[in-house]
Every structure is written in structure tokens, then in C-alpha cells.
Amino acid sequence: MADIDHRVHVALGERAYDILIGPRLIEEAGAILAERFPGRRYGIVTDEMVARAQLPRLLAGLDAAGLGYEIVTVPAGEGSKSYAVLEKVVEGLLAARLERGDMVIALGGGVIGDLAGFAAAIARRGMDFVQIPTSLLAQVDSSVGGKTGINSPYGKNLVGAFHQPKLVLADLSALDTLDPRQFAAGYAEVVKYGLIDDPGFFEWLEANRVEIFAGGPARGEAVARCCAHKARVVIADERETGVRALLNLGHTFGHALEKDTGYSSRLLHGEGVAIGMVLAQGFSSRLGLAPGQDTGRVEAHLRQAGLPTTLADIPGELGSTEALMAAIAQDKKVSRGALTFILTHGIGRAFIERNVAPEKLRRFLDDMRG
Structure with a gap:
């Protein structure tokens, strides 16, 4: 059995x-x-x-x-x-x-x-x-x-x-x-569940990350907790007309970066999500919506897990800010041309922002590109 x-x-x-x-x-x-x-x-x-x-x-x-x-x-x-x-x-x-x-x-x-x-x-x-x-x-x-x-x-x-x-x-x-890079890429999606609406889970990950990577009992518990979280969201909003969009935290940035790198081994999906979650947290802070120290805490945890967290971590050259903006404009959450992002008021406090000002996003990306 x-x-x-x-x-x-x-x-x-x-x-x-x-x-x-x-x-x-x-x-x-x-x-x-x-x-x-x-x-x-x-x-x-x-x-x-x-x-x-x-x-x-x-x-x-x-x-x-x-x-x-x-x-x-x-x-x-x-x-x-x-x-x-x-x-x-x-x-x-x-x-x-x-x-x-x-x-x-x-x-x-x-x-x-x-x-x-x-x-x-x-x-x-x-x-x-x-x-x-x-x-x-x-x-x-x-x-x-x-x-x-x-x-x-x-x-x-x-x-x-x-x-x-x-x-x-x-x-x-x-x-x-799995090789370490692939496992770490998957871990980005684990962290996402804590950042959306479960700060207690994020704290648990901070305490149990080493055991999860080592394959101890915490690994199975992490998988089960993530699946249970996603199941609750899917039951509430199967076709993503509302709260299910929160599961895309970091993905708008991440998908644009994946497209820019040609869906190649330069950037795995989970790596794009990791960078995207740090960008989403940082952009929220830039807009005055979230405390800046939360960005540092998220970035530190992802770095400890072996994940990239900045645009500079992506091998090779990125396209222009306008190219990234064009990819973001094709995101599935865009509604009647308005940019929609999952932003945060802090760790575990994500929300849907349905009308992000393009000029603010463009300036933020320019700054992040250095």
C-alpha cells in the first residue's frame, strides 16, 4: 500500500x-x-x-x-x-x-x-x-x-x-x-505562499529552510502546506476572476524577465519569480505602501536559498526598459489596458492593484537596472 x-x-x-x-x-x-x-x-x-x-x-x-x-x-x-x-x-x-x-x-x-x-x-x-x-x-x-x-x-x-x-x-x-538550482527555483514558489497572506508560514520557512533543502520531514510539510493553501484559493476562485490572482505575486515581473531572456536556461521560472517577488516588494515600498525593511528580509531569505534577487544577477544583457514594459503590458492580468500588479503592504499582506501608473513603473525599472 x-x-x-x-x-x-x-x-x-x-x-x-x-x-x-x-x-x-x-x-x-x-x-x-x-x-x-x-x-x-x-x-x-x-x-x-x-x-x-x-x-x-x-x-x-x-x-x-x-x-x-x-x-x-x-x-x-x-x-x-x-x-x-x-x-x-x-x-x-x-x-x-x-x-x-x-x-x-x-x-x-x-x-x-x-x-x-x-x-x-x-x-x-x-x-x-x-x-x-x-x-x-x-x-x-x-x-x-x-x-x-x-x-x-x-x-x-x-x-x-x-x-x-x-x-x-x-x-x-x-x-x-533534482539538481540544487532546480530545487532552489521551486523553493521560490514555496516562499510565495508566505508572502501572500501567511506571515507565520514565512517565519516557519526562515526557521526550517535548511531542513527543507536537506530532505527532512519539513520538506513534506512544506509541500502539504503549499498545496492546502493553493487548494483554498482555487476553491474560492477557480478561474482567477478575483483572489486567485494573488498567487501571481512576483510573476508579472518574472514572466517579463523570462520573455526577455528567451525562455532559456539563463533564467529558470522560479528564479524569475524570486527576482519578481523582490521587485514587487521593492516597488510597493517605493510607492509608500510597504515598509522598506520587509524588502531586505525577503531578499535575504531568497539569497540564503541560493536564488537570484536582482536584475544584475541575470547572466547576459537584458533588453531595454521599454522591452520589459511591453512584456508586462501583455500580462494576463492587464484589464482594458490598465497595468495590474500584485503588490504588498508588507510580508503576508499582498493585494491586487488594478491601475499601476506606467510612468512610476518605468522609473522604478530604470533605477533597478542601475
């Missing part, structure tokens, strides 16, 4: 699902799926790196449970969140003769979860799918809540659909295979 340390329920009526958190859940996935979803075939979507590290564990369990499957493998990295790779995934699912009643398995990090989830949303006009997130970022954030999609030349995650998974299996042992 699977060793489940934590269970989080996402109560969305007929679309409700569980998040199971514990070690060795990839090996146990076959038994869990056979029990919960009998009679299904599976289309496994993964990337080349995860296929080497985790796919044999998953296939052994599926074989032991007598489940049929086909595999679609894509290149690793943010570049796979594209129209071309989406086409490959959808056509792969159709070529495998998977029916609408079968299921897609997203085995990988945030890129695979977004890509496979979107493919499931549109293949045969909608197939069920299961998230098996293998990165910290995916386990605490992107695998939960049903946001799926790909990037556009105009910006990040601008093409997609809300499509909830049927189950999330967060295997903590998969995190042991």
Missing part, C-alpha cells in the same frame, strides 16, 4: 480531486490508478530528462498493475511549451488510439504539467489527466489548480485552458534527484 504522508482534498464538486504526498508514489502509481480509475489506458507525457530519471519507476508500477500505456516524450525545458510541441503531444495521443475515456499522465515538472494538461483539455474535446509532478515547483504550485497552457511569442502562458486533473501524486523521493 502506498505510503501517504499528507492528503489534501480540492473540493470542486464533481471535479474534486485529491493531492497525495509521500515517498515512492511513482512506483505506487499503477496500483493507485488501477483502484481509482479501473479499465483505463494511459498516455504518458514526459520529457527526455525525466524519462531517464523517473519513467522506469512509473512503468514498473503500471506493468505490475496490468495497465496499458503509450509514451510521448518531448525535449526538456521551457521551449516545449510551444504550438509545435503541443501538436506533437496531441497527435501522439491520437495516434495511440487513446479514447476520450482514457487518461493522460503528466510525468514531469511544471512545463510537462502545463503542456500535457492542455493537450488533455483539447484532445478529443477533453480527456481526463493525472499530474505526477517531479519538481518542487510543480508539486507546490503548477500541478494544482487546473491552469494548463503554452507560451506565445507575445508572452508566457497566454494560450491555454482551465482543466482540472483527476488526481495529483506528489512523490517526495523524486525531489532527491
Whole structure:
């Protein structure tokens, strides 16, 4: 029987699902799926790196449970969140003769979860799918809540659909295979939950960061607390018409920086979020909304975790301030041309500001660029 340390329920009526958190859940996935979803075939979507590290564990369990499957493998990295790779995934699912009643398995990090989830949303006009997130970022954030999609030349995650998974299996042992940079990038999303509306959680992270990185019990607790936080927000605002936008703290800046660096290895998503959260805190302070010392506290914690926190930390040259402004103007939260940001009144006190003055933002970015 699977060793489940934590269970989080996402109560969305007929679309409700569980998040199971514990070690060795990839090996146990076959038994869990056979029990919960009998009679299904599976289309496994993964990337080349995860296929080497985790796919044999998953296939052994599926074989032991007598489940049929086909595999679609894509290149690793943010570049796979594209129209071309989406086409490959959808056509792969159709070529495998998977029916609408079968299921897609997203085995990988945030890129695979977004890509496979979107493919499931549109293949045969909608197939069920299961998230098996293998990165910290995916386990605490992107695998939960049903946001799926790909990037556009105009910006990040601008093409997609809300499509909830049927189950999330967060295997903590998969995190042991991450390189330190990838783990740290995921930790930025963990910190985000404290900065939004839970200063007590941020204080807990300050006290337990070392154990989280070392793989102690605090790691599983951090994943569970983040998932529970996100579940509450998704239940309250599934399609991001209100409070769910708070989960984008740091992301408006971060997405613009990702676009500017070409969605390349120069800047991982979580690294962009880390810089973006410091910028959001600093901009809030510049506007007189938040105490300046909170910016320093946030920046210090992220730096201790091995994350970049300033524009100068990004390798290579950045585009102009106007290029960053243009990317920000394409953010999904923009409404009738007005810039919308998640700002703060301090740690744990984030809010939605729906009419940010472009000239103030431009001057702030100029100053941050030095």
C-alpha cells in the first residue's frame, strides 16, 4: 500500500480531486490508478530528462498493475511549451488510439504539467489527466489548480485552458534527484505562499529552510502546506476572476524577465519569480505602501536559498526598459489596458492593484537596472 504522508482534498464538486504526498508514489502509481480509475489506458507525457530519471519507476508500477500505456516524450525545458510541441503531444495521443475515456499522465515538472494538461483539455474535446509532478515547483504550485497552457511569442502562458486533473501524486523521493538550482527555483514558489497572506508560514520557512533543502520531514510539510493553501484559493476562485490572482505575486515581473531572456536556461521560472517577488516588494515600498525593511528580509531569505534577487544577477544583457514594459503590458492580468500588479503592504499582506501608473513603473525599472 502506498505510503501517504499528507492528503489534501480540492473540493470542486464533481471535479474534486485529491493531492497525495509521500515517498515512492511513482512506483505506487499503477496500483493507485488501477483502484481509482479501473479499465483505463494511459498516455504518458514526459520529457527526455525525466524519462531517464523517473519513467522506469512509473512503468514498473503500471506493468505490475496490468495497465496499458503509450509514451510521448518531448525535449526538456521551457521551449516545449510551444504550438509545435503541443501538436506533437496531441497527435501522439491520437495516434495511440487513446479514447476520450482514457487518461493522460503528466510525468514531469511544471512545463510537462502545463503542456500535457492542455493537450488533455483539447484532445478529443477533453480527456481526463493525472499530474505526477517531479519538481518542487510543480508539486507546490503548477500541478494544482487546473491552469494548463503554452507560451506565445507575445508572452508566457497566454494560450491555454482551465482543466482540472483527476488526481495529483506528489512523490517526495523524486525531489532527491533534482539538481540544487532546480530545487532552489521551486523553493521560490514555496516562499510565495508566505508572502501572500501567511506571515507565520514565512517565519516557519526562515526557521526550517535548511531542513527543507536537506530532505527532512519539513520538506513534506512544506509541500502539504503549499498545496492546502493553493487548494483554498482555487476553491474560492477557480478561474482567477478575483483572489486567485494573488498567487501571481512576483510573476508579472518574472514572466517579463523570462520573455526577455528567451525562455532559456539563463533564467529558470522560479528564479524569475524570486527576482519578481523582490521587485514587487521593492516597488510597493517605493510607492509608500510597504515598509522598506520587509524588502531586505525577503531578499535575504531568497539569497540564503541560493536564488537570484536582482536584475544584475541575470547572466547576459537584458533588453531595454521599454522591452520589459511591453512584456508586462501583455500580462494576463492587464484589464482594458490598465497595468495590474500584485503588490504588498508588507510580508503576508499582498493585494491586487488594478491601475499601476506606467510612468512610476518605468522609473522604478530604470533605477533597478542601475
